[in-house]
Amino acid sequence: MYHNRYGCSARKILYNERMLLxxxxxxxxxxxxxxxxxxxxxxxxxxxxxxxMPDEYGLQFLGLLAHAGHNPQQLEGICLASVVPPLTGRVxxxxxxxxxxxxxxxxxxxxxxxxxxYENPRAVGADRVADAVAVHQLYGGPACxxxxxxxxxxxxxxxxxxxxxxxxxxGVNLAANALFEHAAKLPRIDLTAPPSVIGRNTVHAMxxxxxxxxxxxxxxxxxxxxxxxxxEMKVIATGGLSSFIAHHTTVIDIIAPWLTxxxxxxxxxxxxxx
Numbered sequence: 001m002y003h004n005r006y007g008c009s010a011r012k013i014l015y016n017e018r019m020l021l022x023x024x025x026x027x028x029x030x031x032x033x034x035x036x037x038x039x040x041x042x043x044x045x046x047x048x049x050x051x052x053m054p055d056e057y058g059l060q061f062l063g064l065l066a067h068a069g070h071n072p073q074q075l076e077g078i079c080l081a082s083v084v085p086p087l088t089g090r091v092x093x094x095x096x097x098x099x100x101x102x103x104x105x106x107x108x109x110x111x112x113x114x115x116x117x118y119e120n121p122r123a124v125g126a127d128r129v130a131d132a133v134a135v136h137q138l139y140g141g142p143a144c145x146x147x148x149x150x151x152x153x154x155x156x157x158x159x160x161x162x163x164x165x166x167x168x169x170x171g172v173n174l175a176a177n178a179l180f181e182h183a184a185k186l187p188r189i190d191l192t193a194p195p196s197v198i199g200r201n202t203v204h205a206m207x208x209x210x211x212x213x214x215x216x217x218x219x220x221x222x223x224x225x226x227x228x229x230x231x232e233m234k235v236i237a238t239g240g241l242s243s244f245i246a247h248h249t250t251v252i253d254i255i256a257p258w259l260t261x262x263x264x265x266x267x268x269x270x271x272x273x274x
Contacts, residue, residue, distance in 0.1 A: 018076035021061075022264040023103070024127055025082035025091060027150040028173070029240060032061075033261040034070065040258060040265075042068035045240060054090045058098030065099075078103035079268035081126035081260065104268055106130060111270045113137070114161045124163065128155055130263030132163040135236055137266055139254060142229040144222055146252070147259075148239035150174055152214070154221050156229055167221060172214050172241055179206060191241075193248065215248045222251045 020035040026048060033043035044064055049056075065071060078095050080103040082088040088105065095103045104110065106126040112133050118124050128147070135143045135157050145155040148171065155166040170178070172191060180188040189206050197212055199205030226233045237245065237252045238259035246252040256262070 019070065019074050020265060020268055021075055021078045021095075021099070021101075022261040022268070023078065023080045023091060023095075024130070024260045024264065025080070025084050025087050026127065027084060028171075029149070030091075031258070031261060032064065033258060034065075034068065035261075035265050038265070040261065042070075043258060043261065048084065048087070050084070050087065052087075052090070054093040054097065057091055058094035061094060062098055072099040072101075075099060075101055077101060077268055077272075079106070079264040080104065081106045081130050081264055083125045083127055104271055106264065106267055110267060112267055113270055114157070114163050116163050118163070118165050127260050128153060128166070129163070130260045130267060131155060131238060132157045132263070133266050134256070134259050134263035135234075136161045138262065139234055139236060141234070142232065143234040143236055144225040144229065145259070146218060146222075146235065146237045146239075146242075148172065148237065148241035148245055152217075154225060156225060158229070169217070172210055172245075175214075176206070176210055191244070211245075211248065215245060218245065219249055219251050 022033045022035065024031045028048055030046045030048045034041045078099065078101045080091065092103050092105065095101050106129060108122055112129055114132050114136055116124055131145045131147060132155060135145050141157045141159040143157045145157065147153045150171050151168050152171045153166055153168050156164040158164060176189060176191060179186045186206060187203065189203050191210060192207060193211055194204035194207040197208050199208045222235055234254065235252050236254045236256055236259065238256050242255050242257050246255050
C-alpha cells in the first residue's frame with residue numbers, strides 16, 4: 001500500500017494491470033478518477049476551463065496520469081459525462097489523440113440500468129443520471145440525492161430504480177458571487193462557518209445567510225421529498241461542498257463526494273456486457 005498526495009491509500013498499480021478513467025465535466029469543475037476494478041485510486045477535481053483546447057486537455061491528462069505513476073497504455077477504457085456541450089467534443093478528442101481511447105459518453109442509448117421518468121429523458125443531465133445509477137446500485141432506494149455543484153440539485157430515485165426527477169436551484173458559490181456582483185456594498189467572501197447565526201458584521205452575516213440558509217433549504221427539501229418518497233428514504237450528498245454542508249445538518253445519511261465517478265464506473269461496466 002502507499003499514500004499518494006491526494007490523501008487516499010491505494011495499492012501501486014503495475015504496468016500490465018488495466019484501469020478505467022472516469023471524467024465528469026461540470027460547469028465549475030472537471031473531475032477525474034482512476035479505477036482498478038471497483039477501487040477508486042488517484043482522483044482530481046479541476047477548474048473547468050471553457051477556453052481550453054483538445055491539445056491542452058490531452059497534455060493535462062497525460063501529466064495527471066504520470067504524476068500518479070500511470071500511463072495511457074494501462075487504460076482499458078474511459079467513461080465520460082458532461083453537462084457542458086462545447087467541451088464534450090474537445091475532451092473526447094483529447095482522450096482519443098493523447099490517451100488512445102474513444103470514451104463512452106453517457107447519453108441517450110447508453111445502458112444505465114435505471115428508468116428515467118422525466119417528461120423529457122434527454123433533458124436530464126448526464127451527471128444526475130450517473131448519480132442515480134450509483135445510488136440505486138450501491139445504496140438502494142428510495143433515495144434523495146443532493147448534489148452541491150454549480151447548481152444544487154435534489155434528485156429522487158425509487159426503490160425499484162426509477163429516476164423520477166427532482167428540484168434545481170442555484171448553488172452556494174453561485175449565490176455568493178451573485179451577491180458580490182449585484183449588491184454594491186457586499187464584498188466577495190470565503191464560504192466558511194461564521195461564529196454564530198446572527199452575524200455581527202457584513203461578512204459574518206453573508207456567511208450565515210449562505211451557509212445556514214442553504215442548510216435550512218436542504219432540510220426543508222428533504223422533508224418534502226420524504227413526504228413523497230416515504231419515511232424510509234435515504235439522503236445521499238455529493239459534490240465538492242457536500243462534506244461542508246453535511247457538517248451542519250443531521251438529515252444527510254451518506255456523504256459520497258465522488259458519487260458521479262462511481263456511477264460512471266458502473267455504467268461503463270454495464271455497457272461492456274452488451
